Amino acid sequence: MNHNSPTYGGQTPSPVPPASPRPLHHLSGTRRVLSVAQLREHGVTAAATAERCRAGGPWQQFLPGVFLLHPGPATSEERLHAALLYAGRPAGTSVPQQKGFGDAMITGLAALALYGFSSAPPLPALEQIDVIVPSTRRLRSVGCVRLVRAHTPPIAEEVTGVPVAPVARALADAVAQLADAGTVRRLLSEAVRGGHCEPAAAVRELTLARLLNRPHVVDAVDSLLAEGRAIAEDRLYRLVREHQLPDPVWNVDLRLPGGPHLGGVDAYWPDHAVAVELDTRAPRQGEDEQWSEYARKREHLERLGLTVVYITPRKLRDHPEQQATVIRTALTASGDREPAAYVVVLPR
Template structure:
């Protein structure tokens, strides 16, 4: 493009950018003078300075994607997304207040504006997400939870990543053991709760409430089998000595007609085998803990008052204390 002709060919400039993000060096290579860049990035101009050395070719709020592209450009070669922004690129969250990037330890780059910079000697293998270079899910999750003191957010990030299959409790535990210890106390505690068998934040809250009661120990998310060894259901909680199931009915997972029908069929199947089933909403567990414990205690007494049904819990190798040991399934 001839110098001076760029103003008539703004489409070419946009095509040379990455989603509207471009460097002054690239603009000068397209014939845009340094003074024109400065003028167009003034407060009333059509462009803006997104970050030092980064221009955004419009003057409105940048999108999450533009902020991530800008952060990677600012970080320089070898930089990759991590934390909440990395999870956004995987589709886990809709927005991130800041953009965290990992850069090689020898790279001298300071945090600026919405960009958090983490210099590290443990650069992970990156994943390409369009124009974005992103750390693996387990690294993104751990880098995100190390930056928060919010217990609910920490637990939600860990649970969501595991539930969606992007990582596992084992991968997260390994990453926590290998990273810096700064900010790891909270996620270690929350991951320990998930390691006990809970599959959701609601189940963790329910289990913590239950552990504070005087009721017998409860098994979490274990298959309950009939006399022939067929799986009846996998309740959220199971008291094997009396054949009692506890269900935490999270509305978020039962909004569709199909989900509701599956829940009702599972409950009916358990009851048809003589299992006492008690259920609570996460909201009830959180707001009325005394009511929940009182109802669980009443359900336990009811279950203990009738003959135990002919069902058994699938036993994990090396475990003891269940009503019957499953040696065939």
């Protein structure tokens, strides 16, 4: 008899039972934090999960729909993963995306701790973890997770394997929760001094978060901008020296002989009538007026035959060779221009 026939012994054989899920103990040896959707993918039913999360059981529910596959407290890494798994479930589906994190990303003090900020509390000391989610999500803050809703979430960066908001955005989300002026000042200062972000980027995010109506934030921003300018000036000094440009006169005011004040510049080459100004404007209220003042000064100087090179601190940091070429080109081209008007150079 053909045992491969559809009948055997006059009876239809029983269907082959589905493959049994792997033993549950295999999960504990891999990732120790999983969402309900991920457990389902491993063949773990809701009933089996509930059984293992009973009092004294080997698992525990840490957040709604997120489980620790061990008893006892969660580690800092587990708290981060749990927060992201809770916040990152895509609406209307249980299918994990981007490691199960969806569009969610860590922000605020937790993000700054991941970036290595010494002025941010260490992760184990944080009672809450801020997580950015799209504003359309219907989740709510729960447990250690505080949701930060964003109409247009920023592009995340990966730090220690988890998605993290860019430093400037994380700073703004941290400052939004802080009332201590000293802590705010230290965080902003470390962001600039440590090269994590430019002052203008930090102030832009603080402005978007509507935090510049808080006096302690405004005071910290003023210090931030002053420190940022000092760092940018130091980079400009190094650029001139390391790229062997002619020595300018530094930080001077320009005037017409017996005439009006033309404005201050960061570096000026009198023999070439070339000026460099650091564009350290911050996008705060009144930016249009500040930019108009920049434009008026530049237009006035160029009408007098001077060349004005504007350089942002970020370009100085990221592309010094390119900026040195721009300045050298302006100096070289000065010989082909009409002679500039004579201006008086005074210390600023």
